Amino acid sequence: MxxxxxxxxxxxxxxxxxxxxxxxxxxxxxxxxxxxxxxxxLYTFGKGYDIRNLKTVVREGEHVPSITDMFxxxxxxxxxxxxxxxIAVDGINHDYKGxxxxxxxxxxxx
Amino acid sequence: xxxxxxxxxxxPQHPVLPEPIHIDLVTEDEKVVEAIPSIGFVHRGLEQLVTxxxxxxxxxxxxxxxxxCSFGHGYGYVKTIEHIMGIEPTDRAxxxxxxxxxxxxxxxHILWLGLMADAFGFESLFMETWxxxxxxxxxxxxxxxxxxxxxxxxxxxxxxxxxxxxxxxxLPELDKVVEGIKACEAAFLSDPxxxxxxxxxGYISKEDAIALGxxxxxxxxxGVEHDNRMRGYAAYxxxxxxxxxxxxxxxxxxxxxxxxxxxESASIVRQCIEKMPQEGIYVPIKGFPNGExxxxxxxxxxxxxxxxxxSGKKFIERMRVRTPTFANIPxxxxxxxxxxxxxxxxxxxxxxxCISCTER
Numbered sequence: 145m146x147x148x149x150x151x152x153x154x155x156x157x158x159x160x161x162x163x164x165x166x167x168x169x170x171x172x173x174x175x176x177x178x179x180x181x182x183x184x185x186l187y188t189f190g191k192g193y194d195i196r197n198l199k200t201v202v203r204e205g206e207h208v209p210s211i212t213d214m215f216x217x218x219x220x221x222x223x224x225x226x227x228x229x230x231i232a233v234d235g236i237n238h239d240y241k242g243x244x245x246x247x248x249x250x251x252x253x254x
Numbered sequence: 255x256x257x258x259x260x261x262x263x264x265x266p267q268h269p270v271l272p273e274p275i276h277i278d279l280v281t282e283d284e285k286v287v288e289a290i291p292s293i294g295f296v297h298r299g300l301e302q303l304v305t306x307x308x309x310x311x312x313x314x315x316x317x318x319x320x321x322x323c324s325f326g327h328g329y330g331y332v333k334t335i336e337h338i339m340g341i342e343p344t345d346r347a348x349x350x351x352x353x354x355x356x357x358x359x360x361x362x363h364i365l366w367l368g369l370m371a372d373a374f375g376f377e378s379l380f381m382e383t384w385x386x387x388x389x390x391x392x393x394x395x396x397x398x399x400x401x402x403x404x405x406x407x408x409x410x411x412x413x414x415x416x417x418x419x420x421x422x423x424x425l426p427e428l429d430k431v432v433e434g435i436k437a438c439e440a441a442f443l444s445d446p447x448x449x450x451x452x453x454x455x456g457y458i459s460k461e462d463a464i465a466l467g468x469x470x471x472x473x474x475x476x477g478v479e480h481d482n483r484m485r486g487y488a489a490y491x492x493x494x495x496x497x498x499x500x501x502x503x504x505x506x507x508x509x510x511x512x513x514x515x516x517x518e519s520a521s522i523v524r525q526c527i528e529k530m531p532q533e534g535i536y537v538p539i540k541g542f543p544n545g546e547x548x549x550x551x552x553x554x555x556x557x558x559x560x561x562x563x564x565s566g567k568k569f570i571e572r573m574r575v576r577t578p579t580f581a582n583i584p585x586x587x588x589x590x591x592x593x594x595x596x597x598x599x600x601x602x603x604x605x606x607x608c609i610s611c612t613e614r
Contacts, residue, residue: 145545145546146546170464172557178572186561193484216466217581219584220580247294247299253301
């Protein structure tokens with residue numbers, strides 16, 4: 145089981161992440177996992193040695209809002225899930241538009 | 255009149271870069287006003303192999319993410335699987351793992367000192383530090399049989415024991431390593447020519463370091479007392495050591511932190527050997543992992559996250575490794591803003607980038 149795991153709806157994702165930021169947490173990582181025909185996106189935050197995880201499920205074709213307005217460093221993770229899984233992330237502050245990873249196969253983890 | 259802006263490409267091939275990373279440096283005269291990092295030249299997709307390799311064999315793949323942090327990657331993956339499967343390794347396995355982890359940290363930091371000396375053109379210092387590093391590699395070889403990839407880690411413990419007399423033989427060698435680094439410390443931290451290249455270069459404040467997700471010595475050099483070893487995994491909970499920090503926030507601070515961490519690591523290795531428990535090194539495992547977990551450990555370059563999502567089958571659905579260099583790239587881009595173009599190579603080296611880890 146993940147530490148401090150909370151499952152959130154995609155529609156409420158930004159509000160939940162805003163609350164985490166208000167509590168003083170910083171972003172540790174974002175990653176995606178393909179489960180059948182959908183994707184779980186896991187956001188991990190840390191404050192000292194405390195960890196909180198937020199998970200949301202994205203279905204094929206759904207877009208995820210960027211959190212770079214709240215956590216500037218999120219752009220690398222968001223570009224990564226776009227390039228490896230083909231998940232569309234809207235509003236990234238540094239959008240590499242599919243060129244972060246120069247892979248021979250497009251979206252190899254999809 | 256405002257200075258004309260130019261874009262200078264730095265990398266992916268550059269004398270200070272053993273591995274490829276590219277940074278577009280937007281400059282006004284000789285000052286960098288913006289830095290846009292770019293990675294992905296050698297992305298290997300090793301994480302995806304977890305869906306095709308038996309979860310036990312995947313330990314070998316995890317170790318091969320990087321040749322410098324090899325032991326830590328193997329450990330991070332194994333610890334995550336052990337947590338999911340409810341396996342508690344023996345005390346001796348925990349202590350040997352901790353000892354090997356700290357020897358790895360020492361050789362990584364000393365390797366960095368050599369690369370740093372090479373970057374600012376102090377070749378004799380580069381050769382001296384790497385000569386010292388050989389002693390650590392000799393110890394790792396005596397303990398595991400390998401100098402780069404050790405393949406001693408397994409889920410449930412270790413593949414082989416390290417005899418007590420071999421470990422006791424490390425104690426005088428550790429003294430020589432510490433003595434050698436102390437001799438080099440004066441050059442790194444007091445030599446006027448070296449100070450000119452490090453002091454005040456690449457400053458990042460404590461607040462920015464936290465906000466941008468900095469990790470490891472890069473974070474601690476900005477005065478943040480955070481070291482994931484304090485979480486107490488492996489045998490760290492039984493060890494007496496302190497977190498090295500610096501308030502400088504610049505390249506000098508990063509150098510100071512790494513040098514002093516070498517002494518702390520040597521102390522931890524000594525404590526492991528002196529307190530080494532005597533029972534076995536392996537707990538048999540049954541079945542397949544089912545569940546998810548994330549482990550956070552302190553690699554030589556900083557905190558690394560290992561996430562595993564398994565569903566009770568031989569093959570795992572997802573393994574994710576968030577390496578410290580990946581986390582440090584946004585902060586690197588920030589520190590490059592405002593620096594002189596001539597300082598960029600040194601500054602990039604001061605975060606100790608590991609592109610092999612980043613391009614896992």
